[in-house]
Amino acid sequence: MSKFPIKKIRTIALVGQAGAGKTSLAEALLARAGSIPAAGSTDKGTTVCDYTPLEKTHKHSFKLAVASFEVKDAAPQGGTSAAAEGGHRVHLLDTPGLPDFLGHALPALAAVETAAIVINAQNGLEMMTGRFMQWAAKRGLDRLIVVNKIDAENVDLEGLLETIRETFGKECLPLNLPAGKASKVSDCFFAPSGEADFSSVEAAHKNLVEQVVEVDEKLMETYLEKGEVEPDALHEPLERAMREGHLIPVVFTSARTGAGVAELLDVIVKLLPNPAEGNPPVYVNEPAGGAATEVTTIPDPTKHALAHVFKVEIDPYIGRLAVFRVHQGRITPGSQLYVGENRKPIKAGHLYVLKGKTQVEVPEAVPGDICAIAKIDEIQFNHVLHDSAGDAHIHARPLDLPNSVFGLAVTPKKRGDEQKVSDVLHKLMAEDPCFKLEHNAQANETVMRGLGEMHLRTMLEKMSTQYKLDLDSKPPAIPFRETIAARAEGHSRHKKQTGGAGQFGEVFLKVEPLPRGKGFEFVDSVKGGAIPNQFIPSVEKGVRSVLDTGYVAGFPIQDVRVIVYDGKSHPVDSKDVAFMSAGRKAFLDALGKARPIVLEPIVNVEIVAPEEKMGDIAGELSGHRGQIKGSDAPRPGQVQITAQAPLSELEHFPARLKSITAGHGSYTLEFSHYDPAPPLLQQRLVAAHKPALGAED
Ligand SMILES: Nc1nc2c(ncn2[C@@H]2O[C@H](COP(=O)(O)OP(=O)(O)OP(=O)(O)O)[C@@H](O)[C@H]2O)c(=O)[nH]1
Numbered sequence: 001m002s003k004f005p006i007k008k009i010r011t012i013a014l015v016g017q018a019g020a021g022k023t024s025l026a027e028a029l030l031a032r033a034g035s036i037p038a039a040g041s042t043d044k045g046t047t048v049c050d051y052t053p054l055e056k057t058h059k060h061s062f063k064l065a066v067a068s069f070e071v072k073d074a075a076p077q078g079g080t081s082a083a084a085e086g087g088h089r090v091h092l093l094d095t096p097g098l099p100d101f102l103g104h105a106l107p108a109l110a111a112v113e114t115a116a117i118v119i120n121a122q123n124g125l126e127m128m129t130g131r132f133m134q135w136a137a138k139r140g141l142d143r144l145i146v147v148n149k150i151d152a153e154n155v156d157l158e159g160l161l162e163t164i165r166e167t168f169g170k171e172c173l174p175l176n177l178p179a180g181k182a183s184k185v186s187d188c189f190f191a192p193s194g195e196a197d198f199s200s201v202e203a204a205h206k207n208l209v210e211q212v213v214e215v216d217e218k219l220m221e222t223y224l225e226k227g228e229v230e231p232d233a234l235h236e237p238l239e240r241a242m243r244e245g246h247l248i249p250v251v252f253t254s255a256r257t258g259a260g261v262a263e264l265l266d267v268i269v270k271l272l273p274n275p276a277e278g279n280p281p282v283y284v285n286e287p288a289g290g291a292a293t294e295v296t297t298i299p300d301p302t303k304h305a306l307a308h309v310f311k312v313e314i315d316p317y318i319g320r321l322a323v324f325r326v327h328q329g330r331i332t333p334g335s336q337l338y339v340g341e342n343r344k345p346i347k348a349g350h351l352y353v354l355k356g357k358t359q360v361e362v363p364e365a366v367p368g369d370i371c372a373i374a375k376i377d378e379i380q381f382n383h384v385l386h387d388s389a390g391d392a393h394i395h396a397r398p399l400d401l402p403n404s405v406f407g408l409a410v411t412p413k414k415r416g417d418e419q420k421v422s423d424v425l426h427k428l429m430a431e432d433p434c435f436k437l438e439h440n441a442q443a444n445e446t447v448m449r450g451l452g453e454m455h456l457r458t459m460l461e462k463m464s465t466q467y468k469l470d471l472d473s474k475p476p477a478i479p480f481r482e483t484i485a486a487r488a489e490g491h492s493r494h495k496k497q498t499g500g501a502g503q504f505g506e507v508f509l510k511v512e513p514l515p516r517g518k519g520f521e522f523v524d525s526v527k528g529g530a531i532p533n534q535f536i537p538s539v540e541k542g543v544r545s546v547l548d549t550g551y552v553a554g555f556p557i558q559d560v561r562v563i564v565y566d567g568k569s570h571p572v573d574s575k576d577v578a579f580m581s582a583g584r585k586a587f588l589d590a591l592g593k594a595r596p597i598v599l600e601p602i603v604n605v606e607i608v609a610p611e612e613k614m615g616d617i618a619g620e621l622s623g624h625r626g627q628i629k630g631s632d633a634p635r636p637g638q639v640q641i642t643a644q645a646p647l648s649e650l651e652h653f654p655a656r657l658k659s660i661t662a663g664h665g666s667y668t669l670e671f672s673h674y675d676p677a678p679p680l681l682q683q684r685l686v687a688a689h690k691p692a693l694g695a696e697d
């Protein structure tokens with residue numbers, strides 16, 4: 001029997017704009033619950049959640065941190081153990097607010113019942129506020145709005161509450177209100193009696209009750225008759241109202257002064273959903289060859305186990321830690337667990353509950369629990385852990401992570417570090433689903449991909465400080481291509497007679513352009529064995545040997561058809577190498593006459609930015625050969641622009657967008673198609689390649 005029955009577990013993700021005070025709030029809650037002696041500070045680098053060296057230097061969270069703690073029923077401020085048995089287990093997830101680290105923030109939404117969207121009272125609604133409100137709703141989570149920093153100077157809390165309700169709807173209702181010039185808060189739900197700095201506690205209470213009874217006809221009748229409902233009778237409909245998005249409670253806090261923190265802890269324990277009350281997380285069953293079906297888990301420890309790995313951390317010294325949320329069944333150190341589709345089960349081993357980097361061993365995990373297991377290399381991010389071989393095809397619902405469009409080509413500063421660098425890059429990739437690696441064979445480049453410049457710079461810094469590996473970086477090569485603009489003929493005779501056996505092969509071929517995106521075709525239309533059948537593959541090999549290195553500018557050739565139609569052979573001297581060489585040279589001969597051109601990649605760009613920046617962004621794009629294709633208004637005050645532009649023109653776009661929108665813009669890029677590069681760019685690329693071309697023959 002678990003110390004904490006499912007009904008006494010709460011899971012909450014703190015999300016929102018960078019600097020809103022999420023990590024500080026986690027700290028204040030931990031201290032208030034008596035889980036740490038006193039709250040640390042992100043400014044001093046002394047918090048439970050910002051435990052990595054980089055976070056301490058930059059004073060921002062860069063990864064998801066789990067802080068699990070107990071709230072004792074009788075004495076929330078570190079009471080005696082006698083009260084502990086009746087307590088609650090809270091799994092609190094602190095996430096980074098910087099958009100470059102969304103790969104760590106979004107997975108938190110897959111692990112919790114409640115998303116607490118933290119708003120900085122000084123700044124009001126910010127870009128990430130709205131985005132997290134939407135993402136949380138899309139995943140069917142209960143939402144709680146926390147207005148933090150109520151102690152700060154010149155904040156207009158009344159105005160902010162109005163803006164919240166105008167922007168996110170009338171279902172956003174305060175559970176408490178600031179009082180005593182924001183030095184404390186007055187409860188509007190449980191015991192509505194105090195004073196408030198604005199509005200009134202009674203009115204707020206009435207609004208809450210009226211909103212909640214709307215989801216329950218019977219209760220509504222009682223309310224209309226008597227004008228009040230027993231608080232206990234409100235619990236179930238309140239859970240339902242939150243689950244259905246019919247109520248989004250708002251609370252006020254100051255992580256700095258502690259105002260509203262005890263009350264928030266109370267809300268967590270008394271009002272937020274337990275794992276059986278939240279919207280059930282959905283898995284999908286995708287059997288090979290069969291149709292995918294949704295799987296709704298049952299938060300029951302007696303069923304077979306299903307858990308989702310939403311975080312993997314690799315410590316340079318301790319090794320791999322896999323953090324998972326149990327949705328169904330029970331996991332113990334002795335559990336035999338299957339990892340995704342692997343056939344061989346693993347033994348769970350020691351099971352830990354996390355408090356930042358501290359691991360506390362626990363005997364079991366039940367639905368709602370967020371736990372970790374160590375040193376099992378098979379477990380990767382997004383894996384499903386299960387104890388029934390029949391569940392092998394159950395996968396987690398996609399997380400809808402943003403595209404990793406920003407790239408940097410990297411090389412180790414020190415020769416001989418290549419293998420170490422590659423190992424560490426793969427570790428970093430295992431930890432962050434938005435950090436990717438590509439190898440561009442043509443330019444012989446290793447390209448890191450991520451969500452923005454800061455994302456990749458942080459990775460480089462991490463490699464340097466934590467792994468002592470330094471890398472040089474530069475913008476990645478643009479993947480230009482070559483093709484032809486006309487049909488042409490090519491011919492080559494390969495003949496060598498030096499002493500003993502000779503070499504002979506002769507090839508006639510035609511080249512013609514193919515429609516864009518069709519790649520390469522090789523056609524054999526030789527009649528009467530003019531080139532014997534066994535040598536045709538050699539001719540093809542010779543032709544293909546040109547494709548990767550190109551003709552005019554050194555880029556891969558595409559969208560070309562080669563038709564070999566005639567040739568000559570010699571009964572003794574014809575050999576593979578002779579036909580390979582003749583094929584290659586005949587193709588080069590034809591390419592030279594077929595008006596070879598350079599193609600450049602065109603990308604679709606989608607930008608979301610404040611409405612008033614539309615003109616500046618359009619100007620920036622059209623100044624770089626971009627074309628606006630359309631615009632839309634996803635939210636009031638925001639504009640979404642869709643455009644196409646050559647990738648080669650966008651090198652400075654991320655920085656430009658950032659400066660135009662003061663950091664409030666975001667963009668995605670996606671490959672669209674290839675177009676001929678304009679003449680000046682063609683000439684530049686050809687000129688840059690000239691020296692190498694002379695080397696042929
Ligand atoms: N005045 C005041 N300052 C606060 C409060 N909470 C946090 N801060 C300060 O705000 C700054 C940012 O706080 P963090 O807790 O690091 O913010 P965060 O939301 O975790 O930021 P990211 O990790 O970048 O997403 C720090 O300087 C905190 O000391 C508060 O309630 N009042």
Ligand SMILES: [Mg+2]
Nearest residue numbers: 022023060061
């Ligand atoms: Mg933080």
